Amino acid sequence: MKSTPIAPLTALLLALLVTGCAQTPSQEASIEDRAAKATDPVAAEKAAAEKAAAEAAAQAAKSASAEVGNTAGATPADPGKVTTQALAAPEAEVKTLGGSGPVVLGPDGKPLPSGAAAGGAGAAAAGPILDPKNPASPLIQRRILFDYDSAAIRDEYRSLLEAHAQYLKQTKDAKAILQGHADERGSREYNLALGQRRSESVYKALNLLGVPDAQIEAVSLGEEKPVAEGHDEDAWKQNRRAEILYQGE
Amino acid sequence: MIRRLILIPFLFLAAFPALAAMTIEIVGGAANRIPVAILPFGVSGVEAVNPALVVASDLGRSGYFKLVEEGGAVSPAEPAGLVLATWKGKGADAVVMGQVLPAAGGKVEVRFWLFDAVRQTQLAALAYTTTPGGVRAVAHKIADLVHEKLLGEPGSYSGRIAYILKRNGRYELQVADADTQNAITVAASAEPLISPAWSPDGQRLAYVSFEDKKPVVYVQNLADGSRRAVARFRGSNSAPAWSPDGKRLAVTLSKDETSQIYLLNLDTGEATRFTRGGALDTEPVFSPDGRWLYFTSDRGGTPQIYKASLPEGQVSRVTFEGSYNVSPALSPDGKTLAFVHRRDGRFHVAAMDLANGQMQVLTDTTFDESPSFAANGRMLLYATLVNGRGVLATVSVDGRVRQRLSQSGDLREPAWEP
Known part of the structure; x- marks a missing residue:
């Protein structure tokens, strides 16, 4: 990949990103909005029951009324795992969201089941294997680290981003969510914005490499999801990062 | 008018027994604490917490009061049975006594009296009717009243707080009394929950x-x-802040450009962009009069607090001292700005008098975050790290009275009910 003929061009494009302020798209549909679909019948039934309970509760509480639809078709009962409880009457125990919806991410956080076709394997041509699930593929590498207080992509990640861009371009139905992260120091919301800037750097890099807006979304998890738990620079430098997640992972 | 009591030299220092399961450490305190005797209330024919325990816990940890050992005495049934001279002799400037009695319909009546032991006068006498489960809330109200009668300004014991508790790998949004008792988990998730914000009427949390x-x-x-x-746009959606009328949220969205502030109409779901430019803008908060939006921005090269006029959006910079000032919070009267200020690599809660721009660092802890004002505007609640664990703490706006509220688990991002 280092010998890819487009490398000089992409190097130039990436260099432009250091001060980057390219446009990000204003499309209003999240690429993750269909993430949680009940595949397990028991979970589905439970989710349905909880959804019904939620609807009854919503009926009772007139003020909650209409769902504000930012994302077409998204319902509050959709993505699992969050439970809520009424404060005034705790014994009523209103659970709004599905308590045990299907987990989207693999149990170990590294979803690598070879059987689950995501639509990537089809276009395996000559050159590097472009399959995000194949451990032999460069696409298995998803993490991009950043310097302190910086969203600039280091040179060492060029070939990695080129590989992901190539895969996304040739696999039109593949979608990736780009998650930015920050270290733990300072305000959580400010760190969320810093992480956003990092994911946007990756977004712009992929965009300039020809990946359409519709296939990628830049988001931030701020300081909330460290990979290293320590409270020193060794941990912090691991946590200042962006991660590429493919849809369904 | 209420006057501060004349402080007399007292001979008996208070040694008050631990009252609650929660540990409270008072760090610092007012120079002259008022000695108060809080007699256990008479509780007959009712299953309820003794209000005296709650009142003593509230006042004792505030840093403004010194609890006088009651020595096993209990409240007499009526004020006539109280010998104020005895309590004055024990060093008390004020005495609280009361009764909890059964009332009609399964309710209870909480009666309480407050006396000035020096002048031998009655300062307050009230009766509350509530459910047995509501006695604790009434006791916090009594503490507020005692505080106000003795210090001339409202107490901040009866408000509720919301915060995030991380335990067993899960994130819980909890609502509790200001002393972290009565905690109820209102939302729980395996994934992070952050940035709780009370609606102005206290009925909703964003x-x-x-x-x-x-x-x-x-x-x-x-x-x-x-x-x-309410905000699930493409990209990240965060930092909710309520408008004073509760009809709009200011939020940070990244749907159009990097993190920018939008005003979200809660009825229509429409988000209107409010800040512009390639800089990062976040942590919006409305001024109580609704005329300004304060926020954090790195448009000047470092994160600082700015304010923008509403609705025009004319921006001016508010903080100048240091290279990191974030997480703005405004006092209910709009006159004081609290925020997190970094100094020598440490993150402290600081307060600024908006009339003259004077800034004061209020804490000596290292990893402070999320300052939030009590409804009375006199105390700030914030989160900090102690031995690697998140704890909640309060500090008076003058920085003189500090306390830590400890609870098991990892606590962060507290917000005091408006």
């Missing part, structure tokens, strides 16, 4: 949930637990 692999802003109705996603 917060950010990561359950969908990205930050989405939810509003939850506390009465029935129902909730809805």
